[in-house]
Amino acid sequence: MATLNDYLVLSAVLFTIGAAGVFLRRNLITILLAVEIMLNAVNLTFVAFGRYHGSVDGQIIVFFVMTVAAAEAAVGLAIVIAMFRHRGSLNPDAFRTLKW
């Protein structure tokens, strides 16, 4: 049977993939998808720890994280649509009016 440490390592790898995606990609939608990968890595940690301690709290926190992720995706995608209308581009480097 897989141990807690296996799940923690997997979660660390997934979180790093998500972080690397945020750093590397030049497309706002892919960046939001990478944020979702990071949220899922954290969810896996919560469930694994909850299982290890024999408590149900980890699963309930995951439920709340999913709700926040849904809200984040809705508002984030609305902002992406507004920005795309404004500049006609999804490249975050195109938005540099406030950059000096």
Add this chain to the structure above:
Amino acid sequence: MSGDLILFYVFAAVAVGTSLLVIGQRNPIYSVLLLIASFGALAGLYVLLDAPFVAVTQIIVYAGAIMVLFLFVVMLLNAPREEPIDPERLVEPQGARRFGVVLAVFLLAELGWAVARGARALFGSGSFDRARGEQISSVRYIGQVLYSDYAFAFEVTSILILVAMVGAVLLARRHDEKQV
């Protein structure tokens, strides 16, 4: 090697592989579809962790609702490919990209070190207690805790959803007067 361990490695490989492909794609449609596969593998891992409620929620809410929202936006914007860098307008942020790779490798090393040293010291072998699996996989028990200990947080969540809904409608609305 028991069946559980083999399943763990299969699901873990699928999750890591599809996640890598998600951030490797230039076409966001493929990214979204691959991420759905990744979420499916994670749902399998939740089943292995005696959390069938989370697994089902993962499929319905994440792979169902949230990813469909992403697909809608990708198709609505009709901007399928990541644009090549236009040399007139933008300087290729090559330095930032290399810095990003270094940061990601550093993060992985740090997390690996924390798991290797900290987790082994704190949790020993980290094997799961089989007896508790029955209790925490019960949806009835989850519901009891959710609506008693976490009742306040649950209600606040509904306000969060309401605010997000109003915000999304307001932000994505067209601003010219004729359309409003």
